[in-house]
Amino acid sequence: MFFIKRILLVIFLFSTTAVAQHSRQTLTQPTCGDINLMAHPCQVTVVQRYESGSDINFQETYYFDSTGKLTEYRKRGFGGENVTRYPLTVEDISDGVLYRFDYDGDVLELRQFDLQNRLYSSTHYIYAVGGNLAMSVEYVYTADSGVVAKRTVSTYDKCERLKTMEQFTADELLILSEKYKYDRRGNLVRRTQTSYYDEEVVTNTERRRYTYDRNGNWTQCRYFMNGKEMYTIERTIVYY
Numbered sequence: 001m002f003f004i005k006r007i008l009l010v011i012f013l014f015s016t017t018a019v020a021q022h023s024r025q026t027l028t029q030p031t032c033g034d035i036n037l038m039a040h041p042c043q044v045t046v047v048q049r050y051e052s053g054s055d056i057n058f059q060e061t062y063y064f065d066s067t068g069k070l071t072e073y074r075k076r077g078f079g080g081e082n083v084t085r086y087p088l089t090v091e092d093i094s095d096g097v098l099y100r101f102d103y104d105g106d107v108l109e110l111r112q113f114d115l116q117n118r119l120y121s122s123t124h125y126i127y128a129v130g131g132n133l134a135m136s137v138e139y140v141y142t143a144d145s146g147v148v149a150k151r152t153v154s155t156y157d158k159c160e161r162l163k164t165m166e167q168f169t170a171d172e173l174l175i176l177s178e179k180y181k182y183d184r185r186g187n188l189v190r191r192t193q194t195s196y197y198d199e200e201v202v203t204n205t206e207r208r209r210y211t212y213d214r215n216g217n218w219t220q221c222r223y224f225m226n227g228k229e230m231y232t233i234e235r236t237i238v239y240y
Contacts, residue, residue: 024105028093031069032070035070041062042063042064044235045059045061048233060074098111098113104131109122110122111123118143119141120143122138123139124137135153138152138154150169153166161180163180165177178194187218188208192205193206204225209224215237219236220233220234
């Protein structure tokens with residue numbers, strides 16, 4: 001798995017939001033603020049359990065220094081334990097990925113390559129006046145001919161949280177769209193996904209309900225799909 005995918009996976013699973021992470025600094029060493037954590041945690045442990053049983057699906061542990069910078073991430077599951085230590089080096093974040101930055105250090109373009117060094121996808125970032133990320137456009141290419149297989153357009157709100165996403169085929173047919181809603185603390189509470197199959201349209205709604213501690217960080221997230229509770233994520237947060 002490419003390092004950029006690992007970083008984004010960490011951020012999205014941890015915060016259960018869709019906050020854009022696009023600067024060179026955030027790629028090499030995210031802070032608790034980057035992933036929507038209040039106060040100054042020193043350690044956060046995340047456990048996911050499905051409603052069908054009491055087994056733990058995965059466990060994640062995050063370690064922060066006293067300034068709020070992420071120093072280590074551990075994930076333990078059925079495949080064993082993986083450890084990522086921060087800050088990452090330039091070589092780490094460039095493994096299989098080519099970046100182009102602007103003068104402020106924000107990512108303008110991201111290119112990902114497969115194991116045969118063929119271009120797999122490219123993502124282009126568009127910023128609003130003031131520097132906030134406003135839109136991204138991703139192209140995924142076929143391995144054999146290198147032509148565009150699909151295109152994904154995402155828009156972001158003024159807090160750089162993912163607001164809408166639309167996915168198109170190479171023939172510009174809309175095949176998937178998503179809309180996102182957040183609570184006042186910036187955590188994702190609803191994601192509406194619509195899939196288009198020829199003349200059939202299917203809509204699914206994901207909802208999340210949170211329990212918060214006195215610092216404003218959530219300690220429990222209950223995940224529902226179309227009204228049915230699917231799993232619960234619990235966080236144990238230790239503060240400095």
